[in-house]
Amino acid sequence: MLTHEYTHAYAAVDVQTGEIDSLILPHVNTHCMQRLLDEVGQRHTDAHIVMVLDGAGWHTSGELVAPANMRLLSLPPYAPELNPVEHVWDEWREKRFHNRVFDSLDALEDHLEVALHDYEIDAPCIKSIVA
Template identity: 35%
Template sequence: MGIHQHRFKNFYVYGAIAPESGKNLFMVAPKMTTEVFQRFLEQFAAKHMDTFNVLVVDNSATHHAKELVIPANVALVFQPAYAPEVNPAERVWQALKTGLAWRCFESIEALQERVVELLKGWEDDMLRSLTAYPYIMAALNALSS
């Protein structure tokens, strides 16, 4: 009798979407660590240097790490525990899963390639339609008036 270990391969998709426009930034990474999240934040901050930006994030330990340096033009808002419905990005991840459903991939690399194709193929209007929750749009409109 031998020992059997279940092993799996994975990757992570980091993403930020502006609900009012659908403008976005996605980054695929081999792991979820504070260092990788830091790199994502830096890329995001550099892309949006002229604005102050609020990112809604879950309560992953990587989002709370003491060594994390939040860029000056970014604020993190932590969603309540067990409440993914308040984070509009959850609808994006669901749409991504729908685009991958009922497909078999030869390798993790083939799956990752398809994920990147889907993300790059999405129009800003489609992402806006997924993330422009009425309460978010009302808050943004109140801020701009």
């Protein structure tokens, strides 16, 4: 019997510095997207953030509320490649997850956590990907 299990990585990247904030969440939906917005807003209270969002359904929900220090900027339809963090996902898939099979969802999440942490502490690498 084939069973599918899912976990999801959310991330926001500062294209000027390469700093990246990420969360591992159980779903892709408005509630989880709101958690990312709130987390980024709280981590960077002294910053004025413009969060670029592509046309994913959980990005376009009228229920999303930007934190006080954040403005949401929607990209045109069918242009997700204009979202800087999409280039980070491409890098992760190629370098960290290409042709990998995991014994369990926990093993995948452990690997994902290490990969995210490695990029969070390597701002120059992220900057080179998104700049």
